[in-house]
Amino acid sequence: MFEKTGIPSKEMVMEKFPSQDRINKGPVAIVECYREIPCNPCETACRFNAIRVGEDINNIPQINFDKCTGCAICLSKCPGLAIMIADGSKSEDTVEIKIPYEFLPLPGEGQVVKGLDREGKHITDVKVLKVTNPKSFDRTPVITIEVDRKFLYEIRNIRVEV
Amino acid sequence: MKQAEIVVIGGGPAGLCAAMSAAKSGAGVLIIDRNKSLGGQLVKQTHMFFGSEKQYASTRGIDIPEILLKELAKYKDKVEIKTNSTAVGFYEDGVITVLEKEDKYYKVEPKAVVVATGAYEKFLSFPNNDLPGIYGAGAVQTLMNVHGVKPGNRVLMVGAGNIGLIVSYQLMQAGVKVAAILDAAPKIGGYLVHASKIRRMGVPILTSHTVKEAIGKDFLEKAVVCKVDEKFNPIPGTEITFDVDVMCISVGLTPLNELLAMRGCRMKYVPQLSGLVPVRDENYETTVENIFVAGDASGVEEASAAMVEGYLAGLCAAAKIGYKPDDFYERRKDYMNQLNNLRSGPAARHILAGLDQIRR
Numbered sequence: 001m002f003e004k005t006g007i008p009s010k011e012m013v014m015e016k017f018p019s020q021d022r023i024n025k026g027p028v029a030i031v032e033c034y035r036e037i038p039c040n041p042c043e044t045a046c047r048f049n050a051i052r053v054g055e056d057i058n059n060i061p062q063i064n065f066d067k068c069t070g071c072a073i074c075l076s077k078c079p080g081l082a083i084m085i086a087d088g089s090k091s092e093d094t095v096e097i098k099i100p101y102e103f104l105p106l107p108g109e110g111q112v113v114k115g116l117d118r119e120g121k122h123i124t125d126v127k128v129l130k131v132t133n134p135k136s137f138d139r140t141p142v143i144t145i146e147v148d149r150k151f152l153y154e155i156r157n158i159r160v161e162v
Numbered sequence: 163m164k165q166a167e168i169v170v171i172g173g174g175p176a177g178l179c180a181a182m183s184a185a186k187s188g189a190g191v192l193i194i195d196r197n198k199s200l201g202g203q204l205v206k207q208t209h210m211f212f213g214s215e216k217q218y219a220s221t222r223g224i225d226i227p228e229i230l231l232k233e234l235a236k237y238k239d240k241v242e243i244k245t246n247s248t249a250v251g252f253y254e255d256g257v258i259t260v261l262e263k264e265d266k267y268y269k270v271e272p273k274a275v276v277v278a279t280g281a282y283e284k285f286l287s288f289p290n291n292d293l294p295g296i297y298g299a300g301a302v303q304t305l306m307n308v309h310g311v312k313p314g315n316r317v318l319m320v321g322a323g324n325i326g327l328i329v330s331y332q333l334m335q336a337g338v339k340v341a342a343i344l345d346a347a348p349k350i351g352g353y354l355v356h357a358s359k360i361r362r363m364g365v366p367i368l369t370s371h372t373v374k375e376a377i378g379k380d381f382l383e384k385a386v387v388c389k390v391d392e393k394f395n396p397i398p399g400t401e402i403t404f405d406v407d408v409m410c411i412s413v414g415l416t417p418l419n420e421l422l423a424m425r426g427c428r429m430k431y432v433p434q435l436s437g438l439v440p441v442r443d444e445n446y447e448t449t450v451e452n453i454f455v456a457g458d459a460s461g462v463e464e465a466s467a468a469m470v471e472g473y474l475a476g477l478c479a480a481a482k483i484g485y486k487p488d489d490f491y492e493r494r495k496d497y498m499n500q501l502n503n504l505r506s507g508p509a510a511r512h513i514l515a516g517l518d519q520i521r522r
């Protein structure tokens with residue numbers, strides 16, 4: 001189905017996620033790159049050697065969750081916008097999620113926006129905690145949102161209504 | 163008659179890299195391009211590129227020409243650039259006829275040539291496909307990303323290859339609504355990371371669908387699409403109508419290389435390389451001595467491969483006319499390795515199959 005719709009199945013998504021324990025320890029990257037393509041900026045970007053593509057740049061990136069610090073550098077460098085960061089260390093009820101968002105208008109900090117799943121369906125409202133857009137991110141802003149824990153595996157995008 | 167050591171026709175990624183590589187070896191190079199500025203397709207690619215660092219992965223396409231031109235400026239006493247200049251003739255005598263602007267013709271006699279003219283878009287036939295509002299994806303991208311003009315308000319994208327997916331994303335960035343993306347193939351042709359990022363914006367991707375007809379009086383008002391079976395025959399009763407004012411056709415590219423055919427290079431039809439392409443050896447030299455090819459003109463692929471092919475062809479063209487640097491074999495091997503690496507995955511299997519049929 002993924003090949004027909006672009007929507008990964010729940011099982012595919014789960015396979016890319018670290019354990020709840022790891023997420024509760026602090027920020028960590030989830031790399032949703034499912035198919036072999038000639039690409040490796042995620043590996044090049046990571047200063048902690050947490051992502052490996054290897055000699056053959058067609059390999060699917062492998063992430064070592066223990067080495068990943070959740071710094072989000074790879075997130076703005078990935079041309080597929082395939083990476084997000086989850087952090088469950090801040091609260092028992094919510095998780096903080098960082099996603100790349102290349103649309104205008106950017107949301108404001110504190111604004112409540114629509115939280116969307118991998119089909120683009122509205123599943124919950126989320127609060128924007130932070131908007132990071134330094135020059136080094138090269139026009140791929142990173143948005144931090146606060147999300148109800150029960151949507152951890154579904155949330156993947158936001159919509160800012162004007 | 164103008165004399166030149168090497169003429170590079172086309173100043174896209176392949177041509178710029180060919181010129182740089184030849185100049186680095188010490189050859190004098192003349193680049194001619196029919197556009198106002200250099201960069202070819204790159205000037206409208208606002209998204210980040212794939213590939214590896216050597217091919218500027220993760221850099222936005224629009225920023226790559228500047229990087230290449232800066233590099234090229236290191237050899238400025240060796241390189242002459244002519245924009246607004248179209249190569250219109252290239253015959254057995256080896257002389258290239260150039261049309262500068264719209265009124266000035268002149269002739270150039272080079273010792274070697276690298277043809278890097280890129281590709282052009284395929285179109286689709288269906289009733290009323292000539293209504294205003296029906297564009298090729300390249301035109302939409304040029305309007306939007308070069309001239310800052312929105313093509314319309316609601317778009318139906320036809321073709322789910324990388325270009326269709328990327329242009330859909332860029333349309334949404336420009337504030338245009340994308341109603342759906344269709345493709346007659348049963349699977350999405352482009353990279354799935356691109357497909358996923360559009361899907362999660364809520365845009366449906368309809369595989370096994372094609373355009374049945376366009377409807378409108380003076381311009382496009384509606385598009386009727388339908389499902390197709392495994393043999394691509396329309397299935398009656400599956401029609402869906404979209405209210406759209408733009409249809410964007412993105413069903414692939416064809417190599418643009420008539421100049422090589424004109425010059426007498428042996429051409430071969432290779433579907434995996436998207437059309438008629440010149441037979442060449444591993445240095446990208448065609449069947450006519452000292453005539454090289456690089457980039458999409460040699461088979462439709464990617465800017466990453468186009469750049470490396472350019473470096474390789476430029477290096478070998480310079481060597482053929484007497485500029486063979488000490489590190490020739492090292493450089494050649496490095497470029498060949500980069501090409502093999504880019505093409506080693508499943509996404510490039512068709513390219514390898516195509517190349518097998520074309521080697522001299």
Ligand SMILES: Cc1cc2nc3c(=O)[nH]c(=O)nc-3n(C[C@H](O)[C@H](O)[C@H](O)COP(=O)(O)OP(=O)(O)OC[C@H]3O[C@@H](n4cnc5c(N)ncnc54)[C@H](O)[C@@H]3O)c2cc1C
Pocket residue numbers: 171172173174175176177194195196197200201202203204207210211212213247248249250278279280281300303324325326328329418456457458459463464465466467468
């Ligand atoms: C929407 C889209 C997205 C893409 N995304 C990517 C990507 O993410 N990564 C990637 O690697 N690639 C990507 N590509 C592909 C990439 O742009 C092309 O493969 C690449 O530009 C080919 O380079 P080229 O130099 O062979 O040809 P071109 O870039 O097409 O350049 C050819 C040049 O030749 C000139 N020319 C043609 N005929 C003549 C003539 N007779 N006389 C003088 N000048 C002439 C043209 O004006 C042009 O400047 C994308 C393409 C598109 C359309």
Ligand code: SF4
Pocket residue numbers: 028029045046047048049050051063067068069070071072073074075
């Ligand atoms: S978030 Fe930082 S540490 Fe983790 S993989 Fe990405 S770049 Fe490496």
Ligand code: SF4
Pocket residue numbers: 031032033039040041042043053061077078079080081082083355
């Ligand atoms: S940079 Fe992104 S698209 Fe490229 S390999 Fe890494 S995760 Fe995949």
